Amino acid sequence: MARAVSPRRKLLTTLAAWAVALIIFFPVLWMILTSFKTEVSAVASPPQLFTADWTLENYAEVWARSDYPRFFWNSVVLSVGSTLLGLAIAIPSAWAMAFVPGKRTKDLLMWMLSTKMMPAVAVMIPLYLIFLWTGLIDTRIGLVIALMLMNLPIIIWMLYTYFKEIPGEILEAARMDGASLWGEILYVLTPMAIPGIASTMLLNIILAWNEAFWTIVLTTTKAAPLSAFIASFSAPQGLFYAKLSAASAMAIMPILILGWFSQKQLVRGLTFGAVK
């Protein structure tokens, strides 16, 4: 039975939720508004949320100065490619850990997670050298592998959590009916875990899309995604905040739209297993 909530409490909670949401969204709103200002009004002091000089010039200039479609396409290839490759490795791994755990499975999971705790810059030179020697510098395939490896612990952890929710008896029944190992994973486990896989996929696409360390360090011109596109408009010694905001808005818009339409799956993914 639902707990009775007084209208006053409901109002306060709603207001608090809106306030928190507004605080979180405010930087994005500021960036979008700045992208429509002139450079002078973008750095006005005291700062102005609104201005009289709204302009589309920044977008026109950013578009003219950069090959946006190339950066965009690289972002799509890198984020989707690394996520699909990651899923192809993570689904069997998570299956093994969830349904056939060994003595060291928990340790292995913790070890994988611990690799995320290391600052990326610590392995910058070794990884750069490996990419250099293997000819993977500034290639999409190289970046797909790097981003996949970076996000693999998260993908395996998320899938492991989802798979643990699926009763092992169903898989046993499939085996009794003569399903092979791959048949069991492909035709029984995967369809049941589709919501979990979908939310994992979406979250990792977003993580890969927003990655801005390796995608800048390991690229120059050919494989550079939108993170490098934004970096090219950042200038501490010049007044280019409006153009930087326009470039940032152009870079985040596709992923923002994807996130908006898939928020149901994302929320489900992030809260899966939280309430039993």
Add this chain to the structure above:
Amino acid sequence: MTFTIRALLGACAVGAICSAAAAETTITVATVNNGDMVRMQGLMDDFYAKHPDIKVEWVTLEENVLRQNVTTDIATGGGQYDVITIGTYEVPIWGKQGWLESLNDLPADYDVDDLLPPIRGGLTVDGNLFASPFYGESSFLNYRKDLAEKAGITIPDAPTWDDIKAAAAAMTDQANGIYGICLRGKAGWGENMAFLTTMANSYGARWFDENWVPQFDQPEWKAVMTDYVEMLTKYGPPGASNNGYNENLTLSLQGKCAMRMDATVSAGALTDPKQSEFADKVGFALAPDAGLGKRANWLWAWSLAIPASSDAKDAAKTFINWATNKDYIALVASKEGWGAAPPGTRTSLYSNPDYAALPFAKMTIDSINAADPTNPTVKPVPYTGVQFVAIPEFAGLATSVGEIFSAALAGQKSVDDALAEAQALALDEMTASGYIK
């Protein structure tokens, strides 16, 4: 027969196309995002018309990201970049390491003797020019002439720090949002420490003595920090410890800074009526001194260099010759006027009457010529560099010291405590790095 002729002609055509494609050299140019570099990218048609066999691909990055990427690439011999945009701080360090290609063999029309001597000196190591300056800058004082007149004072062309302190007191009108002086307060080796190091040079202070022992415990630094904190606290804008180049430039464009000490490169914006309603009221003066023979002005140049790991050095030299030649300056002037010409690199620019007529031209060249990177301080020092010390450890150390001094400006610690902390930090760093035996 006809078929044979056609086949031969076809093969010739394909061969010609292939050989033309094979002859094209692609170079990757890593650069920063600033107005002059953006302008150069817009003028590439001229380069392609003169050098159709060279294709240029641009990698534009924020200054610190560029530094990180280029350092990684050069240190590992990656060869990803053929031309890099490099600051005056890196050139002597990277040149000594053998990371850069010498540019001594650029063609005669490059006219190396036309480069401004202080800028050329800062880019030369052991007789090798390791980078070609694209634009150079110093620092100077910009002030509002109308406010000076209203306060009944005259700011000399070559002021002393006492003149500046008196002028700041006379022009401050905080009730009306006018601040006597705006100086960099934001922490960073290229922010507050760039300014404070030049101020220290003029006060007779120095980072290190001849044996690399830090000098923050000396009375000269005490005088520098005391005056700096006092000026900004009494006459500076609120939150001065958060203000860097951009913030102070914005305040100046809005007319809120009666005086500001900063880069000469901002003169174009300050005198542009589209950017500032006080454009016709701005005056310029040399950076102040304390009567000790050194002015508080720095010297910086963004330059183009070739990493030793590049496999297209000839094409890279062709590009550098085009981008930093006198002809390029004339090209910019013909397209966008002399005010847009990259400043601070060539003597010929300042002897050009059209350029010399600009209100900031003389003060810029005088400021650049007043800086000496090989002899930056009153007392002898073991290092080169005016607003920096050209050693690899400086960027990290100066940023940490900058944070301490910024905290002193914000009132979080006293000047004495800040100097003691900076001295201990620098002593540790220099001992750990092996400079102090």
